[in-house]
Amino acid sequence: MLLFPLLISLVMVVPGDLVISEIMYNPDGPTLGIDDQYEWIELCNVGTVPLQLDGMMLSDGGNQLFLEAYLLDASSRVVIAADEEAFTGSYGTGITVIPWDGVWTKLSNSSDTLLLYSSTGQVLDELAYSDTWGLAASDTTRSEADGRGSSLEKINLKGTNTEDNWAPSIDWACPDTDPETGDPVCWGTPGSVNSIE
């Protein structure tokens, strides 16, 4: 019986199996809080076998954060939060937040490239996003994901990381309202199926 988890841990992850599925790169300051505490990244195992995340790395090319041991089931998601205590304070404790070590790979509020590496250094996923992604045609200022409450979500998790496959979350089961406009503020779908998937 002891061999079973060992065999699972030896499954080699390949690009496409584990993807960056959602990011909160610019948390809404008035309702959620500052970037240093409330940024987060969601990963999804879109493969067919459990994947061991131990030793995987997320980086923007500068800071590097290393994932600690966690066996992620197929079709399951986890969240990596800049500040776990702040995250659970806002989103509750029912979401799987996994531990990491190193330095948080800060998510730029303008544009950034987020890289996910396997424990052997292979690039598993690469997301070069921009704050112009999801900008409504009628709005020339900011997208809903750019500090207005929404996260940036991937639409087809097995598709490309191009602008047409990412958009602001539209889940309106929202925990707070914008103090200036009174509109409901959505904080994305960490740990859950994306609202636009």
Ligand SMILES: [Ca+2]
């Ligand atoms: Ca940010």
Ligand SMILES: [Ca+2]
């Ligand atoms: Ca999600």
